[in-house]
Amino acid sequence: MLVKNISHRLFIDNTKNIVDLLMDNFSNKMLDDIYFIPKKIDKKLINEKLKDKIYIDKVLKTINYFKDKNIEQLIYKKFDFFSDYFNIEPNAKLFIIIGLDTTTIYSTYFEGEDITVLLLEATNGEPNILDILLAHEFTHFIRKRLLDKNIFEDSLGERLVTEGIASNYSEEVVPNMLESDYCIVNAKTVDWVKNNMDVIRQDIKNKTNTNELISNYFYMYANLQNSNMPVRTGYVYGYLKVKEYLEKNNLKIKDIIGIDWRIIIS
Numbered sequence: 001m002l003v004k005n006i007s008h009r010l011f012i013d014n015t016k017n018i019v020d021l022l023m024d025n026f027s028n029k030m031l032d033d034i035y036f037i038p039k040k041i042d043k044k045l046i047n048e049k050l051k052d053k054i055y056i057d058k059v060l061k062t063i064n065y066f067k068d069k070n071i072e073q074l075i076y077k078k079f080d081f082f083s084d085y086f087n088i089e090p091n092a093k094l095f096i097i098i099g100l101d102t103t104t105i106y107s108t109y110f111e112g113e114d115i116t117v118l119l120l121e122a123t124n125g126e127p128n129i130l131d132i133l134l135a136h137e138f139t140h141f142i143r144k145r146l147l148d149k150n151i152f153e154d155s156l157g158e159r160l161v162t163e164g165i166a167s168n169y170s171e172e173v174v175p176n177m178l179e180s181d182y183c184i185v186n187a188k189t190v191d192w193v194k195n196n197m198d199v200i201r202q203d204i205k206n207k208t209n210t211n212e213l214i215s216n217y218f219y220m221y222a223n224l225q226n227s228n229m230p231v232r233t234g235y236v237y238g239y240l241k242v243k244e245y246l247e248k249n250n251l252k253i254k255d256i257i258g259i260d261w262r263i264i265i266s
Contacts, residue, residue, distance in 0.1 A: 001079055001090065003072045006030055007098040010063050018060060019050050025099050030110075034095060034117050038108045040221070049101055059099055062120060071096060071120075075134060082138040086254055090141035094118055104184065105133045107140065107152065116141075128174050132181055135173040136166040139257060146258040156234075157208030159218060161261035164238030168246060169253040183235040192229070193236040199229075200237050208265055241265060 005011075006028065010021050025031070026046060036043050049055040066074075075094065083089040094116045105118045116137055120130070143162055144151050151162045167182040180187045193200065207213055215222050217234030224231060245264045246252070256264075 001076070002093040003075045003079075003096070004094070005071055005096040005098070007096065010059075010098055011067055018056060022050060022059065022099050023047075030095075031097065034108055034110050034115065035097060035100065035119075046100060055101055058101065062098055066098075066120075074130075075118075078131065078134050079138065082135065086138075086142050086257060088142050088145065090138070090145055092116060092141045094137075096120060103129060103133065105137045107137075128177060129181070131174050132170040132177065133184075135170045136182075136184070139166045139169045139253065142257050153211055153214065155209050155211050155261075156204060156213045156217065157261040157265045159211075159214055160208070160234055160238035161242060161259070161264050162238070163218070163235050164240075164242030164264070165253055165257065167235060167239035168242050171243075172253055179236070179239070183232075183239050185230075185232050185235055189230040189233060190236050193233050193240065196229070197237070197240070200233065208261075 007025050009024060010018075013021055013024075016024070026043060032043075035041070075096075092115075093113070096118050098120050100119050102119050105116065107114055107116050109115070118133065118137070140151065140162065143165065149158075151158055153159075167184075170182045171177070178187065179190050183190065204213060204217075214234075216224060216227075216229070217237070218232060220231055222231045241264055242256075246256070
C-alpha cells in the first residue's frame with residue numbers, strides 16, 4: 001500500500017504565503033493527469049477561488065489540522081485497522097490532494113495502473129469524514145481484488161452493490177452519522193431515493209446486467225434533463241439495498257465483501 005501526499009509543499013514551505021503555495025500546487029502536472037483531466041474540470045475555476053477568503057480559511061484549517069498528525073501515517077494506521085477486519089491487505093496506491101475545495105475519493109488510471117485519489121478539503125479537520133471516505137474506498141480495494149474485474153464499469157448491478165457495500169461499511173466504522181454522509185450525497189438525494197424506490201426498480205429492470213445506466217446513477221455530471229431524478233442516486237439505492245440484505249440476514253460487511261451482486265439486486 002502506498003500513500004502519498006502530493007500537496008506536501010503546502011505543509012513544508014514557510015517561505016511563501018498560502019496563495020502562492022496554492023498556485024504552485026495547482027501547477028503540478030500530476031494534478032492535471034489525476035484530477036483536472038479525468039474529472040473534466042476547468043482549472044480556471046479553482047484559480048478563481050484564490051480570491052475567496054472563505055476558501056483560503058478552509059485550506060488553512062485543513063493544513064493546520066493535519067500538519068502535526070502526519071497525514072500519511074494517519075491513513076496507514078487506519079488501513080491497518082481495516083486490513084485486520086477483512087484479513088486482507090490490498091495492493092493499492094493512494095494520492096492525497098489538498099486545496100481543491102472538495103472532499104471525495106475516487107479511482108482513476110495513471111501511468112498504466114489504477115490509482116485512488118483522496119481530496120480532503122471539505123473535511124475541515126473532521127476525522128469522522130476522513131474515516132468514512134477511507135472505509136468506503138477500502139472496500140473497493142478488497143472487492144476488486146476478490147472479484148478481479150472492473151467493479152465500477154462491469155454492470156449497473158455490480159456498481160450498485162459495490163457502492164452499497166462501501167457506504168454500509170462506512171456506517172459500521174463511523175456509526176450515528178447522516179445517511180447522506182455515508183452515501184456522499186446531499187440529504188435531498190437520500191429523501192428522493194427513499195420516496196422513489198419503485199420508480200428506480202422499474203427504471204433498472206432488465207438493465208442491471210449492462211452498464212448503460214451507470215452514468216445516470218453514479219456520475220456527478222450525468223445528463224438527466226428528461227428526469228427529475230437527482231444525480232448520484234445509485235449510491236443511495238445501493239446503500240439501502242445492501243443494508244436491507246444485511247439486516248435481513250444478520251450479517252456484517254466482512255461477510256458479504258465478495259458477494260455476487262445478483263444475490264442482492266434482483
